[in-house]
Amino acid sequence: MPRAHARKTRNPTYKKTAKKKSAVPVTKSAMRLCALAPRTVRPLSATVMADPIRARSIMVSQSKWMNGTVLHYCFFTSGHFAVPKRQAAAIRNAFARWKRVGIGLQFKEVKELREAEVRIGYSVKDGGSYSSVGREVLNDPLTQPTTVYGWSLTTKEGRSTALHEIGHVLGMEHEHQNPFAGIKWHEEAVYKNLKAPPNEWTRKETFDNILQKLSLEQVQGSKWDPKSIMEYEFDPGLIAEPKRYEAEGLFPPGTLSAADKKWVRKWYPPLKKSPDRLHALKPVVVSLDAGKQIDFVIEPASSRKYTIETKGASDTTLVLYEVIDGMPRYVSGDDDSGEERNAAISHKLFRGRQYVVRLRLVHPGPTGEVSLVYS
Template identity: 65%
Template sequence: MASKPKANKSKPAARPTPKPLCSTPPRIKPSLPAVVANDPRRARAILNSQGKWLNGTVLHYCFFKTGHFAVSKKQADAVRAAFAEWKAVGIGLVFQEVTQMSEAEVRIGYSEPDGSSASAVGRDVLHIPANEPTTIYGWDLTTPYGRGTALHELGHVLGMEHEHQNPFAGIKWHEEAVYTSLGKPPNSWTRATTFRNILEKLDPSQVQGSSWDPDSIMEYEFEPGLIDEPEQYDVNGLVPPGKLSKADKEWVLKWYPPLAAQPPTLEPFKSVSVSLAAGQQVNYLFKPTESRKYTIATTGATDTLMGLFEEVNGVARFLASDDDSGEDRNAQIAYKLFAGRRYHVRLRLYNPGQTGITSLMVS
């Protein structure tokens, strides 16, 4: 009997057609006072938390209906499905569609002629002019690749960065090959755009954990010949599955865990103390018995973000916030509250200081 021919194990993988990639705008880099910048632990804690939303925030989103960024129903439905998939992980954030741009923190546009998808990262969306999109899609979101893109851009909205820019990834690039590939269609990027979105390493304070997740929804697809190390990606390219990975879900649940059904209640002139680690959050309910201006304030040598929300028809609507991170003061909100209504006070700790103890009081 004739022997079977041996398989050619050295045959290279088929070269995939280059995909259009997400091009994020330059990040807003906070300016930290020298006393903070010279304290690496404090600076890292602030930078790692500052772009994240307060858990429990209702993120309102709206689609452009007319003009250059008009979103068709088919594409809008794909984005709605992506919001639902992130929410199904069990996170405490709420996503609510609205019809008025002025009501939306997240304003979604679509433009195939532009040929690029992009989104501001986390709370950076708050710095985008109200008549401009914060998140733009540039290709069909109903394909398998497009569905992954819809999830990817919303990952940016939640505060996630590009995974291949993780400084712990250990990726070594064929840099000129990267510039050449991304300089051609369908991306046609400048060298500066390629560097910002591919080759530039994130500051360690911008990433979670100390390992790389090649299956992350925040990972790009790369053709063979762009990655020098790890070697398997040089030969075969890197093709992530285009869905939420286990690590993606762990990340989003760390920052936005499910909210307690009955948060503890604050009482006027009664201080409460909490011990939190960097990035953790505590939530309280306040039910005023008289209508007047109240002051809600923290004490302690910590860096925090505090937010005040009013419960309207079961939904917590944002009223005010104060971020004292990097400053020699404590967070404080003064606001007129009304008897018989329900308010939520949420406090995220950036840096725990020496003790990790933060006190909170309504007066």
């Protein structure tokens, strides 16, 4: 979901709080907010939930891309979601800003919507900006946008919005819903604020997008970053605690914070070495920390159907790519996290072509070792 935009009003009204009977400014809604669509939390078995470290590893990892992935993006050029040229240029600049942080992901613009994982639309009429989160974009219909912008991105606010939405594409959640933030709300003031124009949200929409906390399993780290690009702006009178934001409101700088950059480099560190070759019928055993990844190259000796699979008690994500024009393109993937099985991909590979297999260890299990083989 995109960043909320707020501006300070010159003449706020004042509402007495029940506890301290002090003046708390409550502004009319000046924020242009947009909301994520309802999301389905991945169900985990009672056995998995009994191990909070394992459950958290699975929940945090589920929306993240494999490092080294080339994310193809495409703009709608006609119809309701057509993106004007100036807005498209602003979005390209936002992708470049994220890339300059020094990450292993790559971004490539393509001309055909069906070739893109990230399909970008623009619609001022709809009045909102929103995006699917991380790998969830793969569940969206190919004819529909995965990310929509609802206002100009050429202003300072708009540039922040462009960065924020791409943060969602990378798998980032909203900071104000972080359970470690310690935010307590003047809830009725929040409902009233968001019910008014320009948002006109229902109570459920406000609860889902503002008041509801993420579960502990969905959150990385144990600190709140009020300067994050993923943090909303909030007018005075909406936040009860921390107290400093009650009268002042919360106005992040609208740029990538130090913590944002640290987070994205953790999940997508620069690719520093060429992957080793994986030979048919010759398993390799690797030992990885939770969340870490290893890549291998496959160059099949004959054209036939192969099975690439893991062995061991670890939770893993396995993805196969074909190298086309020097760029890896997604072929297939499997994730055995939280299940009593191993990840496996069966697919026809062709002699003379090159493939890349990426293996992420989601949770190490009892040994931290996993075997990978293709046959």
